[in-house]
Amino acid sequence: MLLITPIPALNDNYIWHLSRDDEHWVVDPGEATPVVEALQGASLNGILITHHHFDHTGGAATLRKRYQCPIFGPASVKEVTNEIVEGSSLTVLGVPLSVWSIPGHTLDHLALIFEEQAADGTTQTHLFCGDTLFAAGCGRLFEGSPEQMFHSLQRLSALPPTTRIYCAHEYTVGNLNFANTIEPGNKEVTQRLAQCQALRAANKPTLPSNMALEQATNPFLRCGIAEIMQSGAHHLGRKNPDGLNEVEIFSSLRDWKDHF
Template identity: 45%
Template sequence: MHAATTVSLIPVLSDNYVFVLHGGGSGAAVVDPAVAEPVIAWLEERGLELEAILHTHHHNDHIGGTPGLLQRWPQAAVIASAADRERIPLQTQGVQGGDRLTLLGRHLRVVEVPGHTRHHIAYVLEPQAEEAAELFCGDTLFAGGCGRLFEGTPEQMLSSLQSLSALGTSTRVWCAHEYTEGNLRWAAEREPGNSAIAERLAAVQQQRREGQPTIPSSIGVELATNLFVRAQDAAALRQLRGHKDLWRG
């Protein structure tokens, strides 16, 4: 068994994050590499060898760096939704919800979370000892929000958010975009009397002023302050998502 796994984030493009799993050895894995060059530089600077690339869905700002990474580390496994092989063509290991993998000596579970796209998946790095679980949820669950419904339905997104909410309050949430401040400003306008949202927004704004990422969040924080996670039914989620799609705050 490897030592405790560390999750690091690399900011890329305008608001994306690439996540790197590493610790205890020379191996590393990356989640949703939008671009290759900064990831290669980050890994090489630390003397790490890429063993696996994990994709949550097919959008180019989550898979665009894969060809470049494979040029540098051609032996790396590419793990993605088996149902989306046509749109994620470089995958070497197709997975589906319920599958369990071993990655860097740790157990990883696959969860189906459609809504943003038809075949969106998430990965849960299961806890060991006193560590919290780590959730890599792509564009399904955001800090303070959820993904747009490009290919799925409100019913699917509601079910996906409920599945993620059941993972446990200590689970750390690694979502792939820095959207937190905007999501919480919108939520604060929707519920101006909600002190939990107001307090979280103030803390997030301070983080951003200091140039700090607001990721990871946690399931507990999202249950307390994320209006989409708190939606009671698909109709409520549809209404919230429609309002947020048109919001220009």
């Protein structure tokens, strides 16, 4: 089985370290030094990148120079040696990897989806989603439209409920505070907030998440829920959500979260 561990970097980033036997890969290395330290003298076999923002790419050039490893990602990242796009498929650490285009946060954003076969014949899906889907939240719209981000999130949310979600920032407590504000009747949000606050107080990560948990507590995946629609309508200055579609509710929530 893959061993997947977070490497804290910058202020609140996670670089994800994937290993099996003596092979090592990382996802979105915003810094090089934490990766070198985590490898403890081992070699780095490859780098995967979800999008071009510097906090996801800043360590890539240094790591490539040190380890002479390939870098897979969108062509917009100058350090990339092997471009990957929607529909690309490759094998990393002996596990099939599929690539989806999920624009919204940026136009070049990719999802990296591993389908790992367990010994009992079941499949475990691992999703590396950068800054598109967060635990209990989603990324800001720096380049894409609300429609693009909404559809990207809907596509990701259709992955199996057991999908493990490895996003790139420790934003969970703040996101859950927002979720609790717009859907105060959701007891699962309240419970998750308390659990995540305890984890952070112990200096432990709140990640990975899973898709079932996101579907139950992430307001950006729940834009059709009555209480959330009502909150979104109020943010738009309307008494009720009559005539509003889910994309419009999503756009209202994203604008609200930007200033929360």
